[in-house]
Amino acid sequence: MVRFDRYMLSQLMWLFGFFALVLVAVFWINRAVRLFDRLIGDGQTALVFLEFSALGLPVLITRVLPIATFAASVYVTNRLSNESELTVMMSTGASPWRLARPVAVFGLISAVMMSLLSHALVPIASQQLAEREVEISKNITSRLLTEGEFLSPANGVTFYTRRVDQDGVLRDVFLSDRRNPKQRMIYTASEAYLVRNTSGTSLIMLDGLAQRLIEETFSLSTAKFQDFSFDITSLIKTEKQIVERLPYETSNHLLTDWDGTAERLGVSRGMVAEELHSRFARAAFCLVTALIGFATLLVGGYSRFGVRREILFAFVLLVALDSMRGSISGPVLGNAGMWPILYTPSMLGGLIVCGLLWWVSGGRLFRRTVQEAT
Incomplete structure (x- = not known):
């Protein structure tokens, strides 16, 4: 089983890297076209364009990371199911909970990556990008000549x-x-x-x-x-100084000086709470996306006709959970004490995963066994 865990985890990481690279490239090209026109049109060099692109990558990666995690989990689970590898493992006595362990480890790795981006790299890169924009706006020669x-x-x-x-x-x-x-x-x-x-x-x-x-x-x-x-x-309209904003603050500043940050930036405690806990919630959601892709396809079992219906269901479920994140920020902005509701999508997704794994391990309803599929 340990060897199978390593095998499945390696497949997940390889596919995760592939999907992340493709998604980042697609989104980056879409953004780079507008950025290129704006910077080169203002007389900037290609090095400035590359610098701005690099500083915008952390924010871009945080957007595609959950999608890449979900896509890798679905692809690997679907392939292992089509090749009957999961069926063989379950026939040897491995429970669905045991098979989910490498997926959970993969989700934790994705969550750690999201945490590093959300808590440190994104705020630092965003602030550096704002500083460079101010410097560029003050560079009369490059903008005007x-x-x-x-x-x-x-x-x-x-x-x-x-x-x-x-x-x-x-x-x-x-x-x-x-x-x-x-x-x-x-x-x-x-x-x-x-x-x-x-x-x-x-x-x-x-x-x-x-x-x-x-x-x-x-x-x-x-x-x-x-x-x-x-x-x-x-x-030439130039900014005199960089306006401090809440997204530019690293999480350790928000944790150590919550009230001071709110007073210094002129924002409410609810805005600080929403910004801080949304970063933790994004990392937790990466773990949920990996497990949802695995558990949903595991319900389908083995079939010669594939698990397209389960893949569609997993995608719809993921979209539904992700859409909840935008609607639950309002109460937290008004009352900082309601920050736990920001973790509702992750907790609800975790309960769904537990329910699906329990279903597969305990009942046969909606589960296609080898005999039924053939």
Whole structure:
């Protein structure tokens, strides 16, 4: 039996890795397309895109981890059932409770992985991502300046530079300002610099020409300048500082300073309770998903026609339990003392698993034996 446990656990882990990799790739590609357009469109490099993608992976993995756990459990159980391996093991005297042991170990491994992600990696990565977004938003050169392209950093403003030297000098600059409906301004310069000070950011243009068109009289006036300063602070919306949020807090901070965290972030105790215990509940749900996939298919027993009906039932059951998690957060947000209800899907799923295993081990109703299937 110990050898069978190792064999089944290895199959579960291999299939879990495969499904997790496929699901993460599918969801990541969907997210990466939008992220690529936003970052590369703002003048960022491919390294920044890869950094943002890596920081978003922990959150993405937490979403697909229960699905991958369930898929691996269903696939391995279905294969062992089709190849009569489970039937042989049960005929030798192994009970369904005993056969569920490697699945339970697999579910615990998945739960540990979810715990590491939810309690530490996701908050740290989310905070780091927010910090990088603020840094990027303050990087005027990367957001505003792209060689050889006409950019519109704000409504009514068009900017163009032919080349940006390595020392930061802008060559052949064009700036059109149409924000004032009564007049239009066009600035051209052979060189320009970006200068940041305490009051904001200015574009210093050298050896250029300023043109002003009055809309009412259609009169055009021009003026040459040796140097001219144009304030571009209002063209770029940047955050002054990172706003602290509850999801950025690691679980050890929430556990050690519950009231202090709520007061510092300006949230209620119910929000802290919901955030903290939902992380534990997500880990417990991973264990339940693995056992549901196994126990539901075990009810079907062996059949030459497969266990598609049991697979569908397991999927519907999992969706029903998962949908409960979104509806039970409201009471906890209003009253922190009601945090135990966050574990309702996991506890209900555990009771269902126990009922299914008891059914298989004690009764023959809805159980197809080898003789009945053949």
